[in-house]
Amino acid sequence: MPVDTNSANRTDASQTLNGLETLLRHEGSAPRYTSYPPxxxxxxxxxxxxxxxxxxxxxxxxxxxxxxxxxxxxxxxxxxxxxxxxxxxxxxxxxxxxxxxxxxxxxxxxxxxxxxxxxxxxxxxxxxxxxxxxxxxxxxxxxxxxxxxxxxxxxxxxxxxxxxxxxxxxxxxxxxxxxxxxxxxxxxxxxxxxxxxxxxxxxxxxxxxxxxxxxxxxxxxxxxxxxxxxxxxxxxxxxxxxxxxxxxxxxxxxxxxxxxxxxxxxxxxxxxxxxxxxxxxxxxxxxxxxxxxxxxxxxxxxxxxxxxxxxxxxxxxxxxxxxxxxxxxxxxxxxxxxxxxxxxLESGYLQNEKDLERYIARVRNGELPLVGGYRMRVEDKAARDVINALLCQGTADVPALIAGYGLSEEWEADYRLGSLERLAPYLADDLVTEHNGVVRVTDAGFPLSRRIAAAFDPLTVSTAASATPRYSKTF
Ligand code: SF4
The missing domain is CATH 3.20.20.70 (Aldolase class I)
Structure with missing residues (x-):
């Protein structure tokens, strides 16, 4: 994937009053995406x-x-x-x-x-x-x-x-x-x-x-x-x-x-x-x-x-x-x-007991002290690649990233369409660009990277509207 080393490296546009107002209009909570899924x-x-x-x-x-x-x-x-x-x-x-x-x-x-x-x-x-x-x-x-x-x-x-x-x-x-x-x-x-x-x-x-x-x-x-x-x-x-x-x-x-x-x-x-x-x-x-x-x-x-x-x-x-x-x-x-x-891990996540006494007791009992986990579906791996590319490089060639996973044409079309719909408010304010499926976070939009990445997260979509806040604010 081509890498734009200048992307997200300047903040002059967002320092203006207009820039700040635009960012504030889109402010909200989003996962930190240190993992996908969160x-x-x-x-x-x-x-x-x-x-x-x-x-x-x-x-x-x-x-x-x-x-x-x-x-x-x-x-x-x-x-x-x-x-x-x-x-x-x-x-x-x-x-x-x-x-x-x-x-x-x-x-x-x-x-x-x-x-x-x-x-x-x-x-x-x-x-x-x-x-x-x-x-x-x-x-x-x-x-x-x-x-x-x-x-x-x-x-x-x-x-x-x-x-x-x-x-x-x-x-x-x-x-x-x-x-x-x-x-x-x-x-x-x-x-x-x-x-x-x-x-x-x-x-x-x-x-x-x-x-x-x-x-x-x-x-x-x-x-x-x-x-x-x-x-x-x-x-x-x-x-x-x-x-x-x-x-x-x-x-x-x-x-x-x-x-x-x-x-x-x-x-x-x-x-x-x-x-x-x-x-x-x-x-x-x-x-x-x-x-x-x-x-x-x-x-x-x-x-x-x-x-x-x-x-x-x-x-x-x-x-x-x-x-x-x-x-x-x-x-x-x-x-x-x-x-x-x-x-x-490549195919999923495993979480240990949080309670210290239970953690110690289970290990001393000779068992791995696991309490939760997640097995990645192929669809999750495709979304993970897109989100990681956006957060690491500031740009994602969405069709190229998901192509290698052998997903159905229908899933790919739904994923791209749904993501684009969620991306529309950011596109309208030039916080992100999209051309033939290549998405690029603009210099003005980088403070909203997590929110923009969330547009490509089909799992969190259903929980984002929850009355209970689940993620921290982006800034
Ligand atoms: S932030 Fe403070 S309390 Fe929390 S882990 Fe670090 S040192 Fe400990």
Whole structure:
């Protein structure tokens, strides 16, 4: 597929008053599409499909293996948090969990073809750097004993910088990590205090510099746009502060307010927060600032230096969407371990128990602790390809993408017609173009990428009109 590297890289059109008004007219909720279908569809009985899905993953063309470990513990709860995590668990309980996740690995490894190469090992949460780090090292060592880990495999973790000093980074390097992501979120102390988050223990340039000195690559800093007490000028300072630190990647997520799922977020409603227009302006200005500073826009909310693996994948048209956001093609299929973790396989999804006690009990009983799943139909794979192309490259050749799936002419015609009907409001406002089935998100339309992608999602159509909001707003 031809790749337009200039697509979605400028925001000048949308900075005008008309541009903002147009975007606001189309504002609304949409899935983040870190998976297709979104996770609320993973309701099938996993016992009926797990073996098939894991075997199919062994047989898939893309045999590379990614392993994700979910560490659902944090020392304190950030009030904006949308993750599956718990605070206040005892050290003994955390140790029991870490020993259990190792047992789960043993159970899962029996079903995975041992000749598959491991391209990526990722620890997320939660706060992986808040648990005794020897457990992480022991898991990495066990993976190396069990599978062939690629020499250039990415071994990464998400870190709370409020806990990080140089000795911890040294220990993480020693046990095998080579990539790290720090959740900065904001640098304004009042904002951080309002959301119950601590600032980085090290000055951010020193944090990044130390990680780099120790040999970490692909160093990422996260920011969140739309938190209480943020203003355009305070957020500008946060963006400038992370740029000044010189990371390889910067993620700029819109705050996802979903109090119907995460009740603790309700506490933030009492605080003054930037409105929709302010949030949009902040995100657009940040995008321009990041690009002016030499970072390339990767999809909707990630930025990377031109030489970074993500930027290369974007330019080459091989970027992929997954639960970690965006990934290079070598990331492969993800087998996920730990409570609430979701395996993202070629033919479907498998989700683990969310309840920690049940998770531990089931693994110790010798069973994979699955609670939900989804077997991809051919139609889902076709829609997934279109949505991923739009979110990763900003353009999708719809007929070409769905042609290889052997679907009926009738299904293809219905899919294209239905999608075009849903796309019509965006076409009318030049937020997207369509020519002979090739859809391209315009520079003005990129903030609405998720809404535009939803036009090609036949499963969510029926739930979008539900009275209960199910997805976060796009900005
Ligand atoms: S550190 Fe991360 S996972 Fe933990 S509460 Fe804060 S945002 Fe949530």
């Amino acid at each position: 996770a609320n569809f993973f309701t099938e009985d996993p016992t009926a499909i797990a073996t098939d899905l894991i075997q199919a993953s062994n047989m898939a063309d893309s045999r590379a293996l990614s392993l994700y470990f979910h560490i659902p513990f944090c020392p304190r709860r950030c009030l904006f948090c949308g993750c599956h995590t718990e605070v206040g668990r005892s050290g003994a309980f955390i140790n029991a969990y870490m020993e259990t996740i190792s047992l789960e690995f043993d159970l899962l490894a029996k079903q995975i073809d041992r000749t598959r190469p491991v391209a990526q090992i990722h620890f997320g949460g939660g706060t992986p750097n808040a648990v005794p780090l020897h457990y992480l090292g022991e898991l990495i060592a066990k993976i190396r004993e069990t599978f062939r880990v690629e020499p250039d495999a990415e071994i990464a973790l998400e870190c709370d910088p409020g806990l990080v000093l140089r000795p911890q980074l040294e220990q993480l390097r020693t046990v095998g990590f080579n990539r790290v992501s720090f959740g900065i979120q904001d640098v304004n102390l009042k904002v951080l205090e309002a959301v119950n988050r601590k600032s980085s223990r090290l000055p951010i340039p020193e944090l990044v510099g130390t990680a780099r000195d120790l040999g970490f690559t692909g160093i990422n800093l996260d920011l969140i746009c739309g938190l209480p007490l943020q203003t355009e000028s305070s957020f500008r300072e946060s963006v400038e502060a992370v740029i000044a630190a010189g990371p390889d990647r910067i993620s700029l997520f819109p705050y996802a307010h979903v109090p119907w799922i995460k009740g603790h977020q309700t506490a933030l409603e009492a605080l003054p927060s930037p409105g929709t227009v302010d949030r949009l302006r902040m995100a657009l200005e940040a995008r321009d600032t990041l690009q002016a500073a030499g970072y390339e826009a990767i999809g909707m909310d990630h930025y990377a230096r031109p030489g970074d693996e993500l930027s290369v994948a974007k330019r080459e048209g091989t970027l992929r969407r997954n639960f970690q956001g965006y990934a290079p093609p070598r990331a492969g299929q993800i087998h996920a371990l730990g409570a609430s973790a979701i395996s993202q």
